[in-house]
Amino acid sequence: MSNSDPITAARRTPVDSRPAVTVLAGFQPTATAAVARLLQIADPRLVSVGHDLSRVRDGVVRRVVRTAAEVLEDEAVTLMHGCVSCTLREDVLPTLVRLSRARPGADIALLLPRVVEPEAVAGACAHCEVDGRPVTDAVRFDSYVTVVDAEHLLADLTSADDLRHRDLHAAADDDRAVADVVTRQIEFADTTVLWGGPAVEGYDLARAGVLLSRLAPWATQVVVDASRRVDCTDLAARLRHTGRHNPRVPGMNGRALEGYAIAVHSPEPDCGVVSMLFEARRPFHPGRLHAALSTLAAETLRGRGQLWLATQPDTAIAYESAGGGVGMGSLGHWLAALPAAHWAVASPDRRATADLAWDAAFGDRRTVLAFVGLDFAADSLAALLTDCLATDRELGPGARLPDPFADRFPLTVIDPED
Structure with missing residues (x-):
């Protein structure tokens, strides 16, 4: 039998035993949590990890880890500094690694707080280590899913509010706008879930679907009608173990x-x-x-x-x-x-x-x-x-143009002889 035989090749392919992480983002936490619950109904072994940032400006976050049947952890965590990046480095990533060791056969759903942008998680994974080793040695990030509540999408995209106006800012210097956060959550996703319900009429749902496809044309879109019975197994098959996340793809900028x-x-x-x-x-x-x-x-x-x-x-x-x-x-x-x-x-x-x-x-x-x-x-x-x-x-030569952007975009000086 030749070395190119597909059956032999398949046998030689190493099995990836790392738990798969599905990252769930979304600005409307009720919809995001509902999707997580549906995934856990489909797979009772799936572990969800969520963080409450309501006290993050005081340096405290609440971590909740659960399966479909029980709450495994519900703890207040004190951070060295109260900010999103510190939460990721000091608790979120270590928790993923710890769970991968404690429950090696269970995949993980990471529920991001509503003001956290998924690109921040990807960036932390690329640059942070836990116990001296890359996070991706312990877990594999299978997909970044953004859940979008169709009822609120247009209002959030057109809002002129900053997070501070809604008391959602994660730090004293967090001056992000609501629309910025919502669009970045959508744009970084490899999968979007359009969450509809009885309050969303047919045209509004269709318009929300087109908006998502234009904001993130690279993402696979999954529509869920929450006003009807949802097939949890089908939803899980469309969201988990898809391998859609490509860490080589850069952020939007x-x-x-x-x-x-x-x-x-x-x-x-x-x-x-x-x-x-x-x-x-x-x-x-x-x-x-x-x-x-x-x-x-x-x-x-x-x-x-x-x-x-x-x-x-x-x-x-x-x-x-x-x-x-x-x-x-x-x-x-x-x-x-x-x-x-x-x-x-x-x-x-x-x-x-x-x-x-x-x-x-x-x-x-x-x-x-x-x-x-x-x-x-x-x-x-x-x-x-x-x-x-x-x-x-x-x-042309000698042209001098006034520049309102002068000194706005400093560059590192490069020696042309270097």
Whole structure:
């Protein structure tokens, strides 16, 4: 029998005995908890881990670990510092490792508090160790599932509230907006659960489904009608042991740089939902872009992507908008602005993306922006962005453009001789 025989190969494949972790996120905790209960009904051995952050600003969180039949732990945990990242490092990840040892045959459902973004969990897993070993030595993160309550989705996406307005902020300096948290929970998911009920009419449920598919086109969408009897076994089969999580996929701010799609271009309304992509190799005029930001945020529910400014040609800039607010930050250097020796620090995906789209004049510099919203005119928004691009004259020798973004995106100085 040859070594290529599939039966022999299967026998030689090592079995992954690590407990599988399904991460459940969502801004409406009732819906998220309901999904967890349904999964535990389908598998009574499944262990759920949840944390109550209502006292986190005082340095105390409450941890609850349970199966379908019993509460295994219900403890108040005192942290060195009261914040989300400390909760992850000091209790959430150690608890997952501890449970993997104490109950090696049981998978885990990790219920995130409503203000925790799943990307923070993935980031902590990538950089934190427990007992001197990576967390992923003990458990495997199978899927990141975001549960979305259709009844509240649109209100949360259009809310101008900060978490502080609802007394949900996790720290004194937590100034995140509700819409920011909701969109980031959805965008990081590899699976979304659209939770509907008797209060959600057919059109509203359909619109919520389209919104989810535009906000996270890479995610598998599962619809649950909570007004009817739910098949727990079927739901568990669609949410667990899917292997959908890919740790190589970057967070939203880095997706376009790494060559991943950040949206689908669907400019015609579907249930009123519009999604558009805008791409350009020419940089933005900083003054005109600054003047257009309020319009971009007001006309859409979500904006995201990367851009570059004529006055700051070395810097890749991240763009985000949600809830009427805009956020921008540095993504570091464009590769074209770095000495060749420094390219090695970039990921293979980023280097390949730069090579494929390399421009003789601009290198890998390019703008890729996506906008999702309700009944906005995609053509008009694209025209506004096009008008914000710098002209040949403005890019010519000796041109001096006023820059409202000056000193906003500092970069580490690179020695060109290095």
